[in-house]
Amino acid sequence: MSSPLEIHSLTWNVTPDLLGILDHGGFFVETNPAWQHTLGWEPQEIKERTFFDFLHPDDISNNAKAFTEIKTGKPILNFENRYRHKDGTYRWLSWNAVPEGENFFCSARDISVAKQNAASLQSREQEAALREQFVAVLGHDLRNPLSAIRSAANIMKREEQSERTSEMLEAIDGAVDRMAGLISDVMDFARSKLGSGLDVSTTQRINPGEVIQQVIDEVSLANQDREIIQALDFDDFIYGDETRLAQLASNLLANAITHGAATSPVFVELTHRDCCLELSVANAGEPIPPDKLKTIFEPFYMAEPGEQNKGLGLGLFIASQIAEAHGGKMSVDSNNYRTVFRFSMPTQRP
Numbered sequence: 001m002s003s004p005l006e007i008h009s010l011t012w013n014v015t016p017d018l019l020g021i022l023d024h025g026g027f028f029v030e031t032n033p034a035w036q037h038t039l040g041w042e043p044q045e046i047k048e049r050t051f052f053d054f055l056h057p058d059d060i061s062n063n064a065k066a067f068t069e070i071k072t073g074k075p076i077l078n079f080e081n082r083y084r085h086k087d088g089t090y091r092w093l094s095w096n097a098v099p100e101g102e103n104f105f106c107s108a109r110d111i112s113v114a115k116q117n118a119a120s121l122q123s124r125e126q127e128a129a130l131r132e133q134f135v136a137v138l139g140h141d142l143r144n145p146l147s148a149i150r151s152a153a154n155i156m157k158r159e160e161q162s163e164r165t166s167e168m169l170e171a172i173d174g175a176v177d178r179m180a181g182l183i184s185d186v187m188d189f190a191r192s193k194l195g196s197g198l199d200v201s202t203t204q205r206i207n208p209g210e211v212i213q214q215v216i217d218e219v220s221l222a223n224q225d226r227e228i229i230q231a232l233d234f235d236d237f238i239y240g241d242e243t244r245l246a247q248l249a250s251n252l253l254a255n256a257i258t259h260g261a262a263t264s265p266v267f268v269e270l271t272h273r274d275c276c277l278e279l280s281v282a283n284a285g286e287p288i289p290p291d292k293l294k295t296i297f298e299p300f301y302m303a304e305p306g307e308q309n310k311g312l313g314l315g316l317f318i319a320s321q322i323a324e325a326h327g328g329k330m331s332v333d334s335n336n337y338r339t340v341f342r343f344s345m346p347t348q349r350p
Helices: 010-014 034-039 043-047 057-070 112-157 163-193 208-222 242-259 315-325
Strands: 018-022 028-031 076-084 090-100 103-110 204-206 228-233 238-240 266-273 276-283 329-334 339-346
Touching: 018 034, 018 090, 028 043, 034 043, 057 076, 090 112, 112 163, 163 315, 204 208, 204 242, 208 228, 208 242, 208 266, 208 276, 238 242, 242 266, 242 276, 242 315, 242 339, 315 329, 315 339
Parallel strands: 228 266
Antiparallel strands: 018 028, 018 103, 076 090, 090 103, 204 238, 266 276, 276 339, 329 339
């Protein structure tokens, strides 16, 4: 065995790893300064106790087995355990130990930070799994009973109804449609903020003019008392997600009809300008206050207090997320004359 003088070399003194000579009785007869730096114990305090006295109670059994094996000449490699610091906390250490004559030469590295990072990563992965499960519940467990309500109402409509019952069934239809829309909005929000992001495919070759025209037709049919003036000047194809772009346009139109002046038309313009598609939806009415313009694309935005009955305030947020997924952006201008929402995206593939 090397003498204490030979042991106390420069490396022995400056290395951050814990180095020590362990005897067959389980006592460290020599330790380097890293022990005190990492665990707080003085050399004499370490020598007075077996290494079992420093172990976390849950680690004693495995360490006893390893200690028995090294006595047979088998080295210990990358063995992890928890050592008690002098302040009562524990540090994770990774050990290597080999027989050296009648004793064992041991080295250990503090891996507490790595262990904490691994635990944090595992926690985040578990949280991500729970978030995905939450999204799945929205998509399946909420939509299924909603579909059952819709089907039951449709079956009842086939039978002769009183005027009052017919009105109630129509109210059920409206409520179901609104609930379905709310569920879709919440699912998109959950995917964007809690899950893996919006489900958007930008590889479809589509005609945006046809997509916007279909949206205008559908919105006009549902709001026959409102005038929508359109100027769709785009006869080219782009790559994007047809369903999501229709959703974006529908959200902008619904917002304009909801918050715009009821006696004024809504203007929809689609143009091809500077290698970009630009869609604008404009309405007359009260301007949006400057302080609210800063947060208008954030989730749960409400134009005015008490407008919860008009939705969750997710439509513009979802529109902005769809725009970003297409490499585009949303913007808004509002003054005393009109409010204009604009969506622009490059028409050339990167």
